[in-house]
Amino acid sequence: MTAAEAAPIVVEGVSKRYQTPSGAVTAVDGVSLTVRPGEFVSLLGPSGCGKSTVLLMIGGLVRPDTGRIVIEGEPSSGPNPKKVALAFQDPGLFPWRTALDNVGFGLELQGLPAARRREIALGLLEPMGLKGFEAKFPRELSGGMRQRVAIARALALDTPILLMDEPFGALDEQTRLLMGEWLVGVRRRTRRTIVFVTHSLQEAIALSDRIVVMTARPGRVKDVIEVPLPFPRDLGSPEVADLRAKLWGQVREESLRAMESSA
Numbered sequence: 664m665t666a667a668e669a670a671p672i673v674v675e676g677v678s679k680r681y682q683t684p685s686g687a688v689t690a691v692d693g694v695s696l697t698v699r700p701g702e703f704v705s706l707l708g709p710s711g712c713g714k715s716t717v718l719l720m721i722g723g724l725v726r727p728d729t730g731r732i733v734i735e736g737e738p739s740s741g742p743n744p745k746k747v748a749l750a751f752q753d754p755g756l757f758p759w760r761t762a763l764d765n766v767g768f769g770l771e772l773q774g775l776p777a778a779r780r781r782e783i784a785l786g787l788l789e790p791m792g793l794k795g796f797e798a799k800f801p802r803e804l805s806g807g808m809r810q811r812v813a814i815a816r817a818l819a820l821d822t823p824i825l826l827m828d829e830p831f832g833a834l835d836e837q838t839r840l841l842m843g844e845w846l847v848g849v850r851r852r853t854r855r856t857i858v859f860v861t862h863s864l865q866e867a868i869a870l871s872d873r874i875v876v877m878t879a880r881p882g883r884v885k886d887v888i889e890v891p892l893p894f895p896r897d898l899g900s901p902e903v904a905d906l907r908a909k910l911w912g913q914v915r916e917e918s919l920r921a922m923e924s925s926a
């Protein structure tokens with residue numbers, strides 16, 4: 664077994680302090696986590712607990728003050744576009760590019776010819792229900808469609824690791840549930856290793872193999888919970904209700920702490 668097969672992502676005791684005008688803020692304190700190949704791990708916790716910071720450190724976009732990140736056996740020293748793709752809540756599409764050309768943007772930077780870019784982009788957009796929308800501009804697409812285009816753009820890079828920061832956070836609840844179902848399918852087809860940030864219990868339970876519950880700031884790992892339920896998940900099942908109650912107990916405690924410390 665190679666190092667990459669053993670663990671695509673190893674987070675070792677990372678901490679991060681930000682300097683702000685009102686003093687230093689410790690956002691993340693001593694977080695460790697090993698993500699297994701093909702695993703879907705959610706980071707769950709109250710707003711401001713450092714979830715995005717952990718994800719940005721994994722993505723090499725924020726440098727930890729202590730500890731380190733190891734990607735497929737190599738200590739990370741910055742963004743690694745060959746191995747790690749990111750998708751954020753704000754789809755961040757180029758308004759002057761069509762859906763197809765937004766998806767092909769990274770491929771263009773990699774120097775792929777137009778015909779090949781088109782083939783890859785269409786191959787991603789079609790199963791996402793965006794067949795016929797490839798020539799549309801972002802302003803002509805719904806919020807859910809724009810978000811799918813952004814995710815297609817991240818998938819187009821064909822990296823083994825995908826990091827997603829509340830990618831469905833701006834969508835209405837129904838669209839969000841459908842996008843979750845869709846992501847379960849994408850994941851099955853592409854076998855990526857995914858780290859997914861959310862503050863939604865339901866979303867974490869619907870999608871994850873494991874849920875990392877974070878404490879209120881400074882963010883630490885409070886608990887790591889396995890979700891050994893088959894996909895697609897029945898969100899009305901008693902197992903889900905039990906899990907939700909257990910998770911809510913933990914998240915509630917941390918959300919209260921977060922509210923008290925910001926009061």
Ligand SMILES: Nc1ncnc2c1ncn2[C@@H]1O[C@H](COP(=O)(O)OP(=O)(O)O)[C@@H](O)[C@H]1O
Nearest residue numbers: 681682683690709710711712713714715716717
């Ligand atoms: N670039 C930054 N500069 C200063 N403070 C920041 C910065 N990014 C995040 N923070 C602070 O760090 C803490 C954790 O933020 P973040 O990682 O975004 O949490 P979450 O994603 O869980 O909401 C928050 O208090 C936030 O205000």
Ligand SMILES: [Mg+2]
Nearest residue numbers: 714715716828
């Ligand atoms: Mg965040």
